[in-house]
Amino acid sequence: MLSRKASCDSHGQDSSYFLGWQEYEKNPYHEVQNPNGIIQMGLAENQLSFDLLESWLASNTDALGLKRNGRSVFRELALFQDYHGFPAFKNELVEFMAKLRGYKVAFDPNKLVLMAGSTSANEILMFCLAEPGEAFLLPTPYYPGFDRDLKWRTGVEIVPIHCSSSNDFRITACALEEAYQRAQKLNLKVKGVLVTNPSNPLGSTLNRDELNHLIDFAIKKEVHIISDEIYSGTVFDSPSFISITEAVMEKHVDHETDLLGRIHIVYSLSKDLGLPGFRVGMIYSNNETVVAAATKMSSFGLVSSQTQFLLSNMLSDKKFTSKYIKENQRRLKKRKDMLVSGLRSAGIGCAKSNAGLFCWVDMRYLLRSDTFEAEKELWKRILFEVGLNISPGSSCHCSEPGWFRVCFANMSQETLKVAIRRIEVFAESSSSASGRENLSHQRSVRNSRRSLSKWVFPISSYNDHEPADR
Secondary structure (H helix, E strand, C coil): CCCCCHHHCCCCCCCCCHHHHHHHHHHEEECCEEECCCCCCCCCCCCCHHCCCCCCCCHHHHHHHCEEEEECCCCHHHHHCCCCCCHHHHHHHHHHHHHHCCCCCCCCHHHEECCCCCHHHHHHHHHCCCCCEEEEECCCCCCCHHHHHHHHEEEEEEEECCCCCCHHHCCCCHHHHHHHHHHHCCCCCCEEEECCCCCCCCCCCHHHHHHHHHHEEEEEEEEEEEEEECCCHCCCCCCCCCHHHHHHHCCCHHHHCHHHEEEEEEECCCCCCCCCHHCCCCEEEHHHHHHHHHHHHHHHCCCHHHHHHHHHHEEEEHHHHHHHHHHHHHHHHHHHHHHHHHHHHCCCECCCCCCCCCCEEECHHHHHCCHHHHHHHHHHHHHHHHHCCCHHHHHCCCCCEEEEEEECCCCCCCHHHHHHHHHHHHHHHHHHHHHHHHHHHHHHHHHHHHHHHHHHHHHHCCCCCCCCCC
């Protein structure tokens, strides 16, 4: 008696990414009340700079109390507002976005659509750009939630662009073309490419070559580019962040290609300001039809008037935002270095990163075999025996087993120290149990895989590397 949508399992809730969360919620770590509980390292949340936000709120009681010049605006904010959003808030948002990009690009508030978080923004773009059964290409590894955000209600398909550790998972022209041809063989019409920049889960910014590959591909195939840039303010190390808008401007693309009308940016304040609970997301597009349609659709998930009022006041304080951005980036780098150093002491390496709230961690040498089954087994041991919820690479559709996303900004420094110590003990015991000979053999296999991966994986079929539990 229910709809197919209500009864189907295409949401992706059975992914190990979500299953790990469920186990954490049953047994959450607490330094006093539950010291043997599971530490949540699967949540990309920024809690490192709350004191800066709270300090601003304490000094700006009018904004927090919904007052303007000492007089209440509660009634004004509580009554009906249309879905176009407050002009003052949109003006501050485009100014903030430009600031994060070093004012190398400017944004027009009339081309910005507000909505309740980047989850809604990405889904609405799918509704605007593609029909059910059409496809978007996504480079792997990618954020596990995209299987829900892009596909579940829209019916749009995802075709992976298989990237390899042999070149640090960078996007290549060859990988783009191979993904496109794979979609063609599956009778899927490709409508565009979606990338996260900085990358989730890699924690790295796209370089100029990758951006140029994307631009050339979009021009050649006449498809869209969606650039999810929700981590743009978390770049804490070189190289600097290059927005897709800046890359297009520098490339001096021929206007006759109409590429600008096929470039769309998703942004939110969830990561850069650490305010996921405020549900502030947005789409920025030069395409008037997309802006008009997305604005109408945004009525299903608006940003509250009270939130817009408070944050427009916060963002208008330029001295505060400058201080916040700089200090937050400093703290993220310090915390990331702490995790990398701790993992290194345990004999575990990380991919080089310069942004984000997580590290892409290489645990391939801890696998009993070079398979996704072995990765799942290792993940379960780390979750249930070690008490750490981390995200296995298979949940991110990584084409190589043994990689994990590990978050570092959603906990206290003391909790991170506990997590690192647990990993060290586990790595030591695992190494001792497996023996030097076995480790040497696995490293040899891994090195062989590196040399072969760029040839093997791109020609693999669409579902070859789906995790066993998806």
